[in-house]
Amino acid sequence: MKMTSIKMKQLLDDRFENSDWRTSFNRDKDTYRVEWQDTHQGVSITIPNVIAKYEQNGDKAIEELHYHVEEALKMMHKTQNLTGKEQQIYPVIRSTSFPKKTKSGINLVYSEHTAETRIYYALDLDNTYQLIDQQMLDKEGWTSEKLKEISMFNVRSLSTEPKIDHVAGNDFYFIATKDGYDASRILNETFLEEMRTNAKGELAIAVPHQDVLILVDVQNDMGYDILAQMTMQYFAEGRVPITSLSFLYEDKHLEPIFILAKNKPTTKNESKKDE
Template identity: 70%
Template sequence: MKMTSIKMKNILDERLKNPDWHTSFNRDKDIFRVEWKDTRQGISITIPNVIAKYEQKGEEALEDLEYHIKEALKIMNETHELTGEEKSIYPVIRSTSFPTKTKKGLKLVYSEHTAETRIYYALDLGKTYKLIDEEMLKKESWTMERIREISIFNVRSLPSNLKQDRVADNDFYFMSSQDGYDASRILNESLLEEMKANSKGDLAVAVPHQDVLIIADIQNDMGYDILAQMMMKFFAEGRVPITSLPFIYENKKLEPIFILAKNKPTNQSEPRREE
């Protein structure tokens, strides 16, 4: 029997029972909301999206959703401090379309990175993390420079275990430790410099989603086509997509590139033409 919005709403009501939470359902917009009764802070879920995932993965999709909702609500109701938690502060890479404010209107702390990406900063809480906002910095008199230096130091301290795959005489390296900071390792300049020093061709770096870093030693035209196919696949599958464009790493800089049908990379400022 086909899953309806009302049936899914009832399932979520049952899974998210809590005397401190209030749930509601907007039939017109097909949106289910769960929030703290006292603060009215909460999360809105689009029911058709949940049904689509449920039809693909079944109970696993609901268990995953329930976990993330409960974690998010718990974080909303906690007070977090940066002082004393310096080792738990990390940079996270997001697309330039990612919001710069929280739903409460607080400005998130971020730095510019490339034409496709920004660097946000997060306080690691174990099973999840909280993006740092300007109010948190002001409260503890922290500067942007301080939080940037601490976070970059911490991400450089993370293990960088790469798996290698050779395809059509091109070398591809993958990092997917599932610690939430795989894409963040693109900020580890010493790693990129080491890979550049050992590369035979052009060094491409990619962060299609949060949980993977791809480094490619492109040694022939076929390598660009393979990389483009990888990017679209990973970007589509990622839970937190970032960008489908790879970067060329040269002179300690990352330049986004389009890969056209004839295998040649072009500057990111050029429009893409379908062939």
């Protein structure tokens, strides 16, 4: 029997039953929220995404969701300091539709990246992480420039050893360590430049969700088609989706591209010219 939003809501109600938490279901937005009774800080869950994972992985998907939500809620009840934890600060990639403020109305610290993506900053807490907001910066007396510099230094220290797959004459490279910062490696310019230098064709890059970075040495049009299908699938399955679009990397610049089946992609700027 097909899982509906109402049935999933009932399943989540049972799983997140806790006297300290309050749960709610927004039928219009198809989201489920778990928050602390006292502070109203919490986590919002997109029901269709959970259903897709549940249909693929069964109860394991709900167990993983419960674990991540519980860790996030625990973190919200702790006061975090940045000083002394500089090595635990990393940039994280999010879509441009991602909120710019916390649920409490505090501005999150972020930097612009591409037309599809934005850079936020996170304090790593082993099993989870906390996005850094302006209040945390002010308390430490830090500037956003200092935060960005520290995080970019740290992201360059992360492993960039990809798994390689050769498909239809194209070379696909995957980084999926599941350390929470796989997509963040798109900010390691030295790594991207090395990949571009060694590419036989054009270098295309995708960050469909937080836990994967895909790079492709595209040597024929089939490579674009495969990348488009792959990116869409990863985007649909990701716990933290980012974008289903890919990027061409040239001259240290990322340009979002629309990939048309059996055709070379057009960039956003080219598509606007055609209108």
